[in-house]
Amino acid sequence: MTPNELLYAKTHEWTKVDSATKVATIGVTAFAVEALTDLVYIELPAVGKKVKAGEPFGEIESVKAVSDLYSPVTGEVIEVNGALAGDLGVLNEDPYTKGWMIKVRLTDEAPLGKLMSAADYEKQCSEEGH
Amino acid sequence: MTTELARTPLHDWHVAHGGRMVDFAGWSMPVQYTSIVSEHQATRTHCGLFDISHMGRLRFDGPGAVPFLDRLVTRRVTDMTPGRIRYGLVVNEQGGVLDDVLTYRLQDAGGGDYYCLVVNAGNRQKILDWLAPRLAEARDVTMTDVTRNWAMIAVQGPQALELVRPVLEIDPAALKYYTGRETRIAGHGGVVSRTGYTGEDGVELMLGANKAAEVWERLIAVGGVACGLGCRDTLRLEAAMPLYGHELTESIDPYTADLGFAVDLEGREFTGRDALRRLSGQPSARTRVGLTLSGKRVPREHFPVTKDGAAVGEITSGTFSPTLDTPIAMAYVDRACAALDTKLMVDIRGRAEPARVVKLPFYRRQK
Numbered sequence: 001m002t003p004n005e006l007l008y009a010k011t012h013e014w015t016k017v018d019s020a021t022k023v024a025t026i027g028v029t030a031f032a033v034e035a036l037t038d039l040v041y042i043e044l045p046a047v048g049k050k051v052k053a054g055e056p057f058g059e060i061e062s063v064k065a066v067s068d069l070y071s072p073v074t075g076e077v078i079e080v081n082g083a084l085a086g087d088l089g090v091l092n093e094d095p096y097t098k099g100w101m102i103k104v105r106l107t108d109e110a111p112l113g114k115l116m117s118a119a120d121y122e123k124q125c126s127e128e129g130h
Numbered sequence: 131m132t133t134e135l136a137r138t139p140l141h142d143w144h145v146a147h148g149g150r151m152v153d154f155a156g157w158s159m160p161v162q163y164t165s166i167v168s169e170h171q172a173t174r175t176h177c178g179l180f181d182i183s184h185m186g187r188l189r190f191d192g193p194g195a196v197p198f199l200d201r202l203v204t205r206r207v208t209d210m211t212p213g214r215i216r217y218g219l220v221v222n223e224q225g226g227v228l229d230d231v232l233t234y235r236l237q238d239a240g241g242g243d244y245y246c247l248v249v250n251a252g253n254r255q256k257i258l259d260w261l262a263p264r265l266a267e268a269r270d271v272t273m274t275d276v277t278r279n280w281a282m283i284a285v286q287g288p289q290a291l292e293l294v295r296p297v298l299e300i301d302p303a304a305l306k307y308y309t310g311r312e313t314r315i316a317g318h319g320g321v322v323s324r325t326g327y328t329g330e331d332g333v334e335l336m337l338g339a340n341k342a343a344e345v346w347e348r349l350i351a352v353g354g355v356a357c358g359l360g361c362r363d364t365l366r367l368e369a370a371m372p373l374y375g376h377e378l379t380e381s382i383d384p385y386t387a388d389l390g391f392a393v394d395l396e397g398r399e400f401t402g403r404d405a406l407r408r409l410s411g412q413p414s415a416r417t418r419v420g421l422t423l424s425g426k427r428v429p430r431e432h433f434p435v436t437k438d439g440a441a442v443g444e445i446t447s448g449t450f451s452p453t454l455d456t457p458i459a460m461a462y463v464d465r466a467c468a469a470l471d472t473k474l475m476v477d478i479r480g481r482a483e484p485a486r487v488v489k490l491p492f493y494r495r496q497k
Contacts, residue, residue, distance in 0.1 A: 038167045040450040040457075041426035059479075061428050063166045063450045064360055066479075 001030065001122075003096050007112065008121035009072040014096065015115060017073075017106070024073045027100045028060070028091070031125045038063040039088040044101055049077045051104055053111030058101070069101070074111050079103040138183035139281045139342040147356060154359055155252035157184040162358040170364050170452045172355035173328055174493075177287035179346065179354040180362055186254030187276050187336065188261075190245040194270030199245055201401060202264070203233055204384060206394040210235040212243065213309045215323055218392050219384055220249075220257060225405035226380035227387070228260060229253040230372065234310055236321060246321075246336075248282075250374045281342030283335045285349060286365075288495075290332035293352055297345060298322055302333050310334075316345050327362065329369025329493055364449050367458065370420060370491035376431060376446045377418060377460055386414040386462065416443060416462040420490040423457040426450075427478045429485070434477040435461050442467045445476065451492060458492050459485070 006014040012032035016025045033039070041061040051057045051071040058069040081100050084090060091099045106112075116124070135158040144151065149160030160181070162169060172178050190199060200207040205218030214235050220228040234246040249257045258275065265273055285294045291302045299314035302322060310323025320337035337345060350356065363373070372378050377387055384393050384406065395407055423429065428450050435443035443463030451458040459476070467474060470489060475482040 037162065037165050038450075040428065043427075061426070061450070063364060063428075063452070064161075066428065066430070 002118040004118045006096065006118065007072070007115035008118065009070060009115055010124065011070040011072075013070060013072050015072045015112070017112065022106045022109075023078065024075065024104045024106055025100050026057075026072060026102050026104060027095055028069065029121070029125075030095045033091045033095050033099075036060065036062045036065075036067065039091060042085055042088060042101075044069075044080050044082075044084070045077050047077055047080055051075060051077060051102075053108075053114070071104070072111065072115055073104050073106055074108040075104040075106040077102050078105050136184070138181050139339040140181045140183065140283075140346055143343055143346060144181065144356075149356075149358060152359075155184065155250075157251055159184060160356075160358040162360040163356050166358070166360035166364060167452045169355060169357040170361040173287045173330060173357055173361065173365055174453060175288065177285060177289040177293045177332075177354050178328070178330075178357035178361070178365075179349050180284040180286065180357050180359075181281075181342075181346070182284050182334070183277075183281040183339070183342065184251040185277075185282055186247075186249040186251060186257065187280050187282065188247045188249065188257070189274045189276050190247070190271055191274070192271045194268055195243075195245045198264070198268045198271045199233060199247070200398060202261075203231060203247075204393040204400060204402070204406065205233065206398060207233060207235075207245075208398070212237045213305075213311050215308045215310055215325060217308075219378075219389065220260065221384065221402035221406065222380060223402055223405060225383040225402045225409055227374075227378045227382055227384065228380060229257055230374055230378055230389075230392075231257075232325065234321070234323065236310065236312060238312060253374060279339055280336050281339045283337070283342065283346060283349070284326055284328070284332065285335065285354065286326045286328040286330045286332035288331065289353070290330065293349060293354055294322075294333055294335075296352070297348055305333070316341065316348060318345075327369075327371055328365040329371070329491065330365075330495055363447075364452060367447050367449050367460065368451055368453055368491065368493035370460065372418075372460075373447060382462075383409050383414070385409050386416055386418070388418045413465055415465065417465055417468045418446075418490075419443075419461055419463050419468050420488045420492055421445075421459045421461055421474065421476065421485040422454070422488050422492070423459070423476065423483055423485045425483050426457065427481075427483055428457045429459040429461075429476045429478060429483070435463055435467075435485070436475045436477060436482065437467050437472075442474065453493050460490075463487075 203218035429448035448459035
């Protein structure tokens with residue numbers, strides 16, 4: 001269910017780091033998508049935007065509520081998944097590949113050390129009462 | 131700090147069927163089972179079932195019930211014929227709304243009259259506290275809080291009457307809108323009324339708590355879709371029905387809320403009448419309006435409404451309308467900004483989004 005090759009933030013974002021290019025791909029987990037349900041709107045940053053680990057990079061809105069999307073990494077946005085806004089259903093179907101949100105060129109790798117493995121993240125989710 | 135949440139007679143069913151349980155006014159209630167949008171659409175196109183057993187149900191007996199209730203609610207009770215149900219308000223001496231309520235005049239099998247008040251779950255204790263000193267002084271009326279003895283199920287949608295017909299002794303289509311009566315529900319004693327909170331046709335059933343699961347299961351078996359409080363909110367908002375705690379509070383009067391129809395001022399005495407008479411004579415500073423937004427960001431409760439940079443109002447409820455596929459909201463705005471088609475802005479977390487005043491309700495069913 002939760003891909004092993006990714007890193008996870010407490011706030012339910014996943015990160016895939018390409019160690020050669022120092023580029024991180026970021027999205028939200030299936031757990032988060034299921035908790036949100038009925039997504040209506042997503043706002044993602046523009047290319048060139050600086051993001052900082054632990055700070056919001058966008059927002060996602062459901063019928064019931066809005067949630068901030070928190071960046072798990074620090075760096076500069078180099079690519080944005082522009083197709084997502086037009087088809088939020090992708091987040092339900094494929095949150096870990098087609099549902100990616102932004103790619104960030106890392107300027108500081110230290111925050112990666114705070115991210116969780118898939119096993120630890122699953123443990124957190126079960127504690128949150130799935 | 132953690133207090134045990136109250137459970138309806140259908141609580142176990144909700145949990146067993148994937149209900150996402152939340153604390154609603156001290157009750158453990160399902161916000162949704164599948165998704166808010168799919169449950170919303172099931173109610174608009176077919177038939178939704180809602181456990182509304184958390185609503186407060188108060189029964190009044192005795193020859194003093196009519197004068198007692200007539201002094202309590204803003205709507206006249208003295209001329210209600212058997213079976214009539216009226217929407218009204220309980221207001222304080224200043225005319226602030228304590229609750230919005232339905233008053234039922236019912237008859238038991240022997241033809242004896244009694245009355246019911248259905249109050250909001252979150253206001254039940256407040257209303258009981260409001261009633262206690264008044265009951266102590268009243269003559270020939272007894273009040274019984276039957277909330278926990280009775281369950282309440284709303285059956286709502288274009289197929290609702292057809293779906294519920296087999297479990298009722300009477301034909302629900304024979305009931306006029308806002309009337310109700312005692313009947314047998316799956317063979318058990320209960321009350322059926324042609325009422326609801328979704329903007330659809332349908333009925334609400336009151337029945338013994340220990341019979342609720344049986345009736346609920348029968349309605350599920352014939353195609354009723356279990357619906358949570360999430361879509362109850364989106365449905366009532368599309369239908370522009372006020373929700374206590376949002377459009378109604380103790381600092382809102384009935385005229386500001388555009389509920390003047392629910393106030394009968396003439397020829398009667400009730401708590402708050404003098405204040406309401408004064409308020410009725412002048413236009414309120416603000417009034418309740420509907421807004422639609424052209425973007426996708428959703429206005430939520432308490433967001434400021436502005437015009438030319440100046441604050442002119444506040445959102446009371448907002449959602450993304452599944453039927454209209456656009457964000458909608460109700461708001462209180464200055465009367466000068468309340469005309470249809472007025473262009474306003476809503477401050478959505480620091481960014482102004484364009485909005486337009488539209489006619490309420492947002493959704494009206496085809497009859």
